[in-house]
Amino acid sequence: MSALDFTAMMREEKKIAKAKLKNASRAGVEGEIEGGQISSEGAVEEGIEKKKITDTDTGKIEGNETIVNSIPPIALPTAPPLSPPSPAPAGLDYYADFIDEETEMAIASYARSHQNWNTLKHAKRRVLEIPKGDVDWGGCDGSYIETLCNVLISMGVFPSKLPPNHLLINEYTGCQGILPHTDGPMYNSTTATLSLESSTIFYFKKRLRSDEIGVVNDEVIGGKVLLKPRSLVVFAGDWYEKYLHGIDEEQEEECGLDVLGAEEGESVVRGHRISLTLRHKY
Numbered sequence: 364m365s366a367l368d369f370t371a372m373m374r375e376e377k378k379i380a381k382a383k384l385k386n387a388s389r390a391g392v393e394g395e396i397e398g399g400q401i402s403s404e405g406a407v408e409e410g411i412e413k414k415k416i417t418d419t420d421t422g423k424i425e426g427n428e429t430i431v432n433s434i435p436p437i438a439l440p441t442a443p444p445l446s447p448p449s450p451a452p453a454g455l456d457y458y459a460d461f462i463d464e465e466t467e468m469a470i471a472s473y474a475r476s477h478q479n480w481n482t483l484k485h486a487k488r489r490v491l492e493i494p495k496g497d498v499d500w501g502g503c504d505g506s507y508i509e510t511l512c513n514v515l516i517s518m519g520v521f522p523s524k525l526p527p528n529h530l531l532i533n534e535y536t537g538c539q540g541i542l543p544h545t546d547g548p549m550y551n552s553t554t555a556t557l558s559l560e561s562s563t564i565f566y567f568k569k570r571l572r573s574d575e576i577g578v579v580n581d582e583v584i585g586g587k588v589l590l591k592p593r594s595l596v597v598f599a600g601d602w603y604e605k606y607l608h609g610i611d612e613e614q615e616e617e618c619g620l621d622v623l624g625a626e627e628g629e630s631v632v633r634g635h636r637i638s639l640t641l642r643h644k645y
């Protein structure tokens with residue numbers, strides 16, 4: 364797979380992008396969480412110039428012309444992903460350093476710029492749901508999200524006929540996690556999650572059939588991935604349908620050999636983490 368189509372286009376705009384991203388980075392650092400609200404300094408100036416891109420290399424972008432703002436420097440990965448070895452099912456892929464630090468700060472700033480975060484009754488983390496909608500990805504420089512979606516389509520993660528049209532942003536502080544769950548049938552069975560700012564360990568557990576409950580050990584972990592800042596994890600197929608996924612409530616964890624993307628013995632200390640999950644909602 365070639366990175367040429369995207370990177371050549373991105374390089375031309377790199378200088379302008381750097382200036383804009385510097386502003387975004389500054390705003391992101393200043394974006395304080397105060398009184399349960401996230402301040403809105405994080406808004407990044409909207410990328411106005413639009414360019415048409417084609418992907419003759421992969422042929423994955425089809426039909427109507429695909430337009431992306433030329434500012435966000437998100438490129439196709441040049442290295443293959445890490446995946447659990449066979450006999451684990453295919454469909455779980457991990458890309459370390461999927462975006463660079465400037466883009467990370469700009470996307471975190473985009474997330475912080477939204478006012479309508481929700482707290483949950485049953486969990487401490489905060490969530491923000493953004494359907495693609497009429498104003499793409501809620502405005503506030505949603506062009507980063509649009510570019511990310513186009514890259515994911517070019518990678519073949521999402522088919523162009525079922526593109527990502529739903530963004531869920533989770534914000535975790537301290538040891539917060541997420542109980543084992545499945546994302547369910549409301550979405551096509553592919554999930555792509557970008558992690559920002561802090562690391563966490565994401566695990567998969569076999570989903571039990573009703574006749575297995577109480578009979579089969581439901582604690583057996585089917586896979587673990589170290590989600591580092593700026594990484595992308597994609598899971599689909601059996602990983603979506605036959606496994607639950609979750610994040611334990613731990614302040615500090617040590618990685619064993621079984622954690623994809625980690626060195627053995629690597630220690631993971633939780634900090635403030637933002638994750639952006641893209642899916643196709645039916």
Ligand SMILES: O=C(O)CCC(=O)C(=O)O
Pocket residue numbers: 531533541546556565590608638640
């Ligand atoms: O934060 C993450 O990495 C996972 C989030 C998740 O699984 C969800 O919101 O359904």
Ligand SMILES: [Fe+2]
Pocket residue numbers: 544545546608
């Ligand atoms: Fe999930």
